[in-house]
Amino acid sequence: MDVLKKLEILTDSAKYDVACTSSGSDRGPAAGKLGTTAPAGICHSFSADGRCISLLKVLMNNYCIYDCKYCVNRRSNDVPRAAFTPRELAELTIGFYRRNYIEGLFLSSAVIRSPDDTMELMIRALELLRTEYKFNGYIHAKTIPGADPALVEKLGLLADRLSVNIELPSERSLSLLAPDKTKQAILAPMRLVQQGVEQNRAELAVYRSAPRFAPAGQSTQMIVGASPETDRQILRLTESLYQRYSLKRVFFSAYIPVAENALLPSLDTKPPLLREHRLYQADWLLRFYGFSADEILDDTAENFNPYLDPKCNWAVHHPEFFPVDVNRAPYEDLLRVPGIGVVSARRIRTARRESALTLAGLKRLGVVLKRARYFIVCADSARPLPVSREETVRALLDPKAYSVTCEQLSMFAAPDIQTLAASGMSARKAADEGKENAVSCLVKAI
Amino acid sequence: MSGESDLIYLYDGSYEGMLCCVYESVYGREVPADIVPENEAEPTLFCTKYIETDLEHAQRVQRSLARKIAPAAEDLVRDTFFSCADGKERKILRFLLFAYRAGDAALRMRAHDCVAPLYEAQRALRNEVHLLLGFLRFSEYDGVLVARIRPKNFVLPYLQPHFCARFAGETFLIYDKTHKAALVWQDRRARLVALDNLETPPESEEELSFRRMWRTFSDTIAIALRENPRCRMTHCPKRYWSEMWEMPGGEEEKLKMRSLPEDFTKS
């Protein structure tokens, strides 16, 4: 089999892994070596589904001994199989990297023979790349659950980032859908990596030349929509992963039906893209906006409102917090205002030292007034826009949930709109109806 | 200082030349209606005055940026100059006349009329630089890497540190078709040169096969059920596509083509 064919098969097998970021590592040039890493990461292209391509994301091989029900590579599935040799993979990576197609490699693998054998193959490929080919660019490697801790350690010394996929948001779903994997087998390497990173930090403080262990930390991902967990459960799990395992990122992947199985959503189920999007927004609030999971989804809501992003949703349910005076409020409070992001909040903090900010000034700083005006006071506006609750809600609705182009619903359409449309209603009518329902529900609720 | 005159400054188009226009304005106590590179000047009813580039004057202005305003003013002014902002020289002068009085506070007044346009220009330039760090494509010809770009802003000086560090051991050339200039990295030395045209030999089989593999990878990695061409285009505007072998258009033919006709992006 030629390399082009292998590349096609092993890319196809890897595409459901969502992480493709090349961030978190800051390595300048090294004598005689090829490559550097950029702390913020760099996107080299965008694929037809609009996702960033930063790394060559492939599997080492897709011969799997496991049978995870949600996975295309499961043992019982009839798909073409292939395996790269370490040298093929190294040459492909270098060829792509020199042409500036990629930031580096994201290497994962199906479990061939045993977790240890699999990890050893991956390690061999990465060793070749790092030593013989002198590759100094970014490498993200997936550790295989159940592998020997010594191998995890070796892998961490070769890679910038490690990941162990948590796969599903609960132990019960894991045992049903991925019977060969256990929560323990997933969390153990996660703990190991965490300890490795911390220990390495201590070593580096003493010996600057100590070898670096996964300098970009670790990430994980879970599939959303294959199993029955609620958004609240998922978000709490996410929060605890950040807190207890010091993860750099948690990724979510909307389940795309790949198998007919009584335990899984039927094959014609649309991937829950809007839900995935809301999870990412909430994840952002956890990491950069000082929200806790329990603030974002409290006892009154198990799931996100499809029509409002989580921050707007929090704002309409907490009128007592507003208005916020942009010329005086602390930074943390600015961050809670819809329409003000991290960048504009920082700019407000600097600019207001020189002169009191006006609406026009805020606009120049990047504040989205269309949303913010209902929640702020500033130099030339002593009160937030005095309008009805209904008007406020309308201004905050996320058009993603109900937009229609060329008589077609967007892929992000809210689930109730999709149901209406599926029952034969025209796209535009379904969208209008869904939206109006949402508005009246929200107005009643607040 | 007198108000705006009906005078237009002409200069040689260099950064130092522009600084000399600032010098002339400040010390001559006049505010020109416009500042235009000599080769772009159109016949006009305004009076024109050619400002000679005097490196000593340029240096004095350059030093004044950090001293009288703040160190970050150096970047802001330089970035604006290399951006493609309309009337950038005028915007820079307006900013400086304001900032010399306001001092370092000027930099924090992002919302001010004299300041905001510079931040906008800087953002546009830096944004394009950042996109090109990823979207630029090299092709290999006998061991030498060659890339062609068509940026709106003059990005070459900003691409230099990144690519020279990343590909320190390579020999490469980045050709900017818009500004007819090239960044050359050879024997660990970087040069910026003017270049009207760039000819390259036909691509080797190996080069074409890498392009084909890259295209296959990009096509395969996309998830059909999530197809979203609009999102792709927002993140990666079409004007960058002509050398991105993985993007649609021309299929196999495109893989063979060195670069596409100028009007490709309009189609």
Ligand code: SF4
């Ligand atoms: S271990 Fe499970 S998820 Fe991983 S490749 Fe094998 S079947 Fe797929």
